[in-house]
Amino acid sequence: MPPPQSTDDIRQAYLDFFRSKDHTVIPGASLIPENDPTVLFTTAGMHPLVPYLLGESHPGGNRLTDCQRCVRTQDIDEVGDSSHLTMFEMLGNWSLGDYFKEGAIQMSYEFLTTVLEIPVHHLAVTCFVGDSDAPKDEEAATIWMNLGIPEDRIGFLPKKDNWWGPAGQTGPCGPDTEMFYWIGQGEPHGNPAENDSDWMEIWNDVFMQYDKQDDGSFVPLAQQNVDTGMGLERVAAVMQGVKNVYETDRMKPIVEKVESGKGKEERDTIKHVRIVTDHIKAATFIIADGARPSNVDQGYVLRKLIRRAIRSAKQLDIETSGQFCATIAKEVVAQYGHIYGHIRDQEKLIADVFAQEEQQFAKTLQAGMRQIEKVIAAVQGNTISGDDAFHLYDTYGFPLELTREIAAEQGLAIDEDAFHKAFEHHQELSRQGAEQKFSGGLADHSSETTKLHTATHLLNAALRTVLGDHVYQKGSNITKERLRFDFSHDEKMTNEQRQAVERLVNDAIEKDLPISFHVTDVEGAKKEGAIGVFDDRYASEVKVYVIGEGKDVFSKEICGGPHVARTGMLGSFTLKKEESSSSGVRRIKATVQGGPAEITVAKEVESGKWREERE
Template identity: 35%
Template sequence: MTSSEIRDNFLTFFKGKSHTIVPSAPMVIKDDPTLMFTNAGMNQFKEYFLGNSVSKYPRVADTQKCLRVSGKHNDLEEVGKDTYHHTMFEMLGNWSFGDYFKEEAIQWAWELLTKVYKIDKESLYVSVFEGSKDEDNLQMDKEALELWKAIVPEERIIYGNKADNFWEMGDQGPCGPCSEIHVDMRSKEEKAKIPGAQLVNKDHPEVIEIWNLVFMQYNRKADGSLESLPEKHVDTGMGFERLCMVLQGVHSSYDSDIFTPLVRELEVLTGKSYGKDKETDIAIRVVADHIRAVAFSIADGQLPSNNGAGYVIRRILRRAVRYGFTFLGTSEPFIYKLVKVLVTTMGEAFPELKKQIVLIENVVKEEEHSFLKTLEQGLILLDEIISKTKGKTVDGEKAFELYDTFGFPIDLTSLILSEKGLALDEAGFNKAMTRQKERSRSASEVSKDDWNIVSEKGDQEFLGYDQLQAEVRLVKYRKVISKKEGAQFQLVFDKTPFYPEGGGQVGDKGYLEVPNGDVVYILDTKRENNEIVHFAKNLPKHLEQTLTAVVDRGKRASTERNHSATHLLHQGLRLILGTHVEQKGSAVHSGHLRFDFSHFSKMTEEEIQRVEDFVNQRIREKLPLQEERNIPMEKALKEGAIALFGEKYGEQVRTVRFGDSIELCGGTHVSNTADIWHFKIVSEGAIAAGVRRIEAITSDAVRDFYEDKNQQLDEIKSHLKSSGDPVKAVEHLLEENNAMKREIESLLKDKARSLKIQFKGELESIDDFYFLAKEVDLDAGAMKDLAFEMGQEEDKLFLLFASSKGGKALLSCYISKELVASKGWNAGQIVKELGKYIQGGGGGQPFFATAGGKNPAGIQKALKQVRSLIS
């Protein structure tokens, strides 16, 4: 059973029990001060449990995206080390809001697990709350106990303490006693050695909790006391990943079809093999798990950042990067390449991944790149610290210096030290951290020398609106050490053609020509304390000489085209979507542009096309740049100039106009919209609640984009072996393919009819039934059809068909219902037992079941052994 089928079966089952199926809530919580993330399926229903609101539906079921990496429910450090803990996971759940309670919840859970999913009853254990003698003084859950006694033998009922069987969402909120259902996946031999009841809640990797039935009766208040809820509710949560592990017959959720595509892609990306080395396996599991958590968080509007929920997401991603760097040998961004695989496997169930794939890839790649720089520097310095450490404890002050100056996460320092048999002086670290919080935050970002004065300074003049080259003199310089960029020099000139980063536009790059022929490259340009500062790796010789400052003409031109396009884009969005659209940020680079704006919903394809057409129409109109460089703010606003929220403007401002588009802007622009050549939107998606992001390209990037599309089209034509209309060729190919499928289906039916006649003559009469076990050249569907057709024509029939297709082994077992009733045979149990010979497993109904495996060589043994199973 595939993961998709498992998920669908759950929802279908509870839909049949009069539950309304609702979509998953976002994983990132915006309106609950007690939580940053959804850590359980019940979070979105909290108001109903508290009695603050009444649910429209008394019974609800869904699959909920959850994240447990902070606070009380924190599984982060377990992830990767074992085979079943995860950060992000799906929680299958059913709820009752003042409707049914313990009896129905328990009975339905047992029915679904044993009758729908066909989990062996003998492998299941349940637990009930035994009560507590602490300040809460809670009584044993006798009601649940009696209900379970009517279903399972008492020796498979475990009495759980408050930690295991009293569920609380956090320090505050709805809570109550719970009954957990555990499954023992061990072999018969292992089960015979130690009863499963002794291993429940003992962190045994093959005896795991699969479902938690929480009976909401109380509310935990801020002072720690409990109060009864206005109504009794049911909140159940079943770990989807664990359920798939059980039903797919694997002993690790990473071996289920939820994770195997990610694991396979990681093997390709890293050249490592999963299942051969412990450290490699842990690293692969960490990365495969963490990309899900990060991707889903970004899709739900939470980007990595330095505080709050964003810090948690950044920490998860950095943990994955570190494992890749240390154990998988990756020194370049690679995790972002998993996003497409994740979208393929989960995009249908969670379409938000599909909608924001570009954004997710870009954010992850950018975060990887930044942290890899930090890791390279930090690991070298940490090794130096370790080499100088006497004893087994690393000085907390030294660890804090690594954290503070180079941004190396302290949890990674602790992890690396523990792997080397060392400990961290946490008290020393915390003391240093406390001192740091009392100092200015900016001091920790960059270490700066004093300015060295070279010449007298007047008012610095910016020449960049009119020229890209100028004779300049160095006024002052200083050395800076940045944890991100390392050692650099900051240079200030009397005048400059270099545009400093601002208003979303990147700073100019270029070089300085020195009279002796040397060249000093300018890596970036920024504004600091109203001065334009240039960043270089080295200083020019003969500091007093006149230098020629030259802006990179190509990058500046591309950046100007993209910046002017953002103005036209802003105008188009306001005209087409509405004047509620406000710019919330932008990034203008030479290769692309990014524009963030307020809007309440995803843009439709038609809206995107209309905006794109609007911008290109303004380009074709060849609108000239009209600018006023020094105009009173009030006058600019009266003329209709748009001021961006959050931007700081002086009394005198600069306006940039292209036709009807007029904005306050200090950036550089094309002299005519025709210079943009063409504008193409490549993505649109959400980055936060109510904030959308458009990414677009212009000019040469558009040309490259369409050349790439043309190349793809040519390749398609080549494969089609057609020089005509490729659409018609594809349509013709599909028609031919469908016709061939129909023909194959017809041939298979003819073959099955022929085989049916042949096999009826080969039936062996044993006592009071007919028997046939045979290998056939049919696929799974054809074997099933053949078995059922023979079953309609022959009574008391036992059939076992086997086949080998694509290097896989298949078994199909059919038993007449008369034999199921009279002899107690079960096709599901039979194929499950025979599955070990083909290195696989399966299941189904008592009268028909199938199994699949990876060892076709075991087919003949399975065919021979079936006699002993039914003798």
């Protein structure tokens, strides 16, 4: 049987391989993290699994595998080269206290050389070089050599290259080993530590074996975990023998759709074609997962992606009258809808969001034209300042090329050095913002956020009681100060409805109801009446959190946790604000105050025992 070549076949081969190695295939999570204020998007396959990497039991067991859609925005301005993508698919496998270095490396090697049939001499690896915190990872290097990787193909690199974590200032972390494929000229030689431009990273095995302490020291973890990630698009490029990810079988039709409308044939247009392709693909998935263009958080990134795509389309002389983005998004759905059914099911909504944003941006560009006229009128001498040029770029979406063209018509130049300095400063601020968003850890399970997480369940149940069973959670965001809860409802709530919801939640808190969870299958959860989305996001087994017991069950939801052990720990609940989030979706902001500073969390009960106690 020949090795898999298509993107779909590689994805399936990976999942089948690890299923044969006793891994449970779990569904990917949404791009919008639930109940996690520390990141805007799901950035890696391990992101939704952090509670389990920290020791919580997973319903699927201690060997897991999946394909996770991811969005990374730190290098958004680098998109357009051959390797950077905003949204990509990450194949991953995990060991939660099961196998460690030897098992992980052996399976990685077997998949690469036996399933994909990549010749060993086209592969190289890197390992951690060691420092004052942790020793050189000779163990991983020895395992690779014993499998058949020559010693000269094994490089050693420092923490910035071969170490993961911790996500915040403290927590799980450890060395990693990375696998590379030869993309240089001639016969493969050396390793990525010597000539990294000739090698493309395709897989990363992270060995979480240390716990960084408050004093900066590293102590061994009680449970050693493995977290791996393989970029599907990069591996597809390798297997299909193409030079970059945009030429792979699922990306190329989108590229061709963009190119079919362009009016320029110059070679320098390729970057703009790739930006349009990448950004509209990413935006399509982000919209389908619940975000809408706005000026904050995920909505801000989404708006930036759409507007950068439109700016690049204009550089290609493509008409962007209101339907261009939707046309490209339709091709994205055609390529990925059979795998990600939720984008196919929301195709019309996605098109509507793109059209509205495209039309709104056209008005912004008109305002920008008026602004550039003011800038030109105010110029002293014959040069537009870099700050003015950047303001036009950042605020009105004017690419430097367009400002340069308009300036030239007036006999003016632009201080492009100053523009690029302002641009680099903006990039650095964006990266710092992303790092600060990330620095709290991939899942902040402090006492306050755990209380607020439980409060969202109480709020959801109360809303369904007051407004009706059409209410379902559409999104959630929690900080240490407040919860934000989006739910399906067409009308503004009345004051009486708000008061009734608040009263129901506080009644449940005053009753000090017990909270527990049990593990069951999806069908079992449905039969119990548990609230859930019930699409393809759930694994075969799920956790059902129950607030209350006997006849006093207040809430029953599928959830990953954690939650407080009793509702009385929440103190008091206050509904601060209710407003529109988007069409057909309302948003509530609320707080909890009081309750103990130190909490205990809800514990698992056996599913059968839970039913016996409540029947």
